Amino acid sequence: MTSNPFRFFDLHVLRTERLSPSMARITLGGEDLDRFADGGRDQRFKLFLPQPGQEAPVLPDERGDGWFPAWQAQDPAVRSIMRSYTVSALRQDPLELDIDFALHGTTGGPAGRWALAARPGDRISVFGPAVADNGGVDFRPPPGTDWNLITGDETAIPAVAGILDWLPAGTPAKVWIEVAHPDDRRPIPTEADAEITWLVRDPARPDRCRQLVDAVRAAELPEGTPYAWIAGESGTVKALRRHLVSERGFDRKAVKFTGYWKLGVTEEDLIAEAIREAAEGSAAGEADEVQARAQAERNA
Template sequence: MPTAATVSPFRFFALHVVRTLRLGPSLVRICFGGDELRDFHSHGRDQSLSLFLPHPGQEEPAVPVELGWGSPRSSEAESGGGWWQGWRELPDDVRAVMRSYTLRSLRTDAAGATYEIDIDFVLHGVEPGAAVPAGPASRWAADAAAGDRVLLLGPAVEDNRAIRFRPPRDTDLVVLWGDETALPAVAAILETLPAGLAARVWLEVRDAGDIQDLVTDADAEITWLVQDGAEISPMALGALREAQLPPAEHPYVWIAGESGCVKRLRRVFVQERGIDRRRVTFVGYWRQGLSEEQLREQGD
């Protein structure tokens, strides 16, 4: 476990691909390992991570030298903002691709040290003839192989601000909605819910082949919505407006996925259903028509 000497709740981890598993037409699970994972600690749920990926032809992601593979970990470099500026100053076609993901799961040894983590990737546009070509992260994930190197910015303490799912203690109903980018978070959240807690879940995926068997001890009713080329927002709005939720005095809502859709769904719960806005957590994982680089330029 981290000690009081831990400077920051987050640090960099040099990792490599251990194996990959295709989960469906649009989803692939990649297992990462590395000695530095012994200092990786997380309570799970919707734990957010930043992943740095190499460009084609690079053996490892290009980052400021003090963060690279084989460099000793410096608490000052990792907790300060200097690395960000150094990363931004690298040429666009050299600088590591940075993308945000959710921890799907982790595995620990008998001593409690993490030795593997799983991250699920959505593969957009990698199929032949795709209307919108794949971005660099999807292309990397589609071709990832054992031994490929990445850099991860992740948690060094279990309870950290990159976990957003935080239902109040009096919660008697959990309502979840997510598109396929939020599916790993929803799956991890469900695994943490206690037996008997009522949960109503809506998940949107692009293809019926992406539907998964999810595990939970909660009294959960899970509804899968297959987009099949449909717009995501009308599908989710209609389903949630028509849904009969079980009676509850203290519901808690968590919604994550495409930013515009998330905002519209929040209005359904707060304005139409009258749920206290303080009990609604909403997270925009992506925005239609914009890359993660463009979102950062706008400050999102």
């Protein structure tokens, strides 16, 4: 009996939709999607893509608690390409799962290139939640939170949209989203009292993280006890966390920060780094935490 709150789902592409210059939506189907237990908010899961030339992802035989070391032990040239993504939408009638991909053209990562080429019938797998209250949901404001600060780039739009959809009506929220193109901006439905600021990235700026950081630094923030959720490029995320904690006085425990990707670094590099750190850890709990961090790193 596995204790893992996640399980594998073998799925296939139903349809594709180009949402904006930098975003595409892939809708997936599968007979057992009724067992996919979306926790809402920023629910993440692992996506397994086939290597070029393969009809389906090559997964490890072990699909229980030991799936990660089993996947790691496979031939890197053959094993499936693993990435982390956020649920954009899950529907029960009909059974459909939407995933939004940030695109970077032919120079982007394997997931973005796969999304650009995806056609109905293409086969992929996901390692997704089997219970609604699972470890793949990070947005958890504690009791006593008066307002929320949320930031992200285009890779975080699905998570930001899920969070804003989940927030109770009237909940104060200050939101900044950085995108590559003006047409990447889109309506985000919410009943929260959310002030959403869209920032269009200036490609001429050499300081990749400063635009979003400068916007938050210049903002007048509400009174009361805040909770911050920060996601996107790792360098930007770290700079924002440093600003909020050191300059704004946010409680460290009230700032949830996740690097979805890192400029100039692939997810394979991030996973390898986390594995090395886990091997050096003296306690199993430390290794588990490092592995969880590696699985939270995302790269389009």
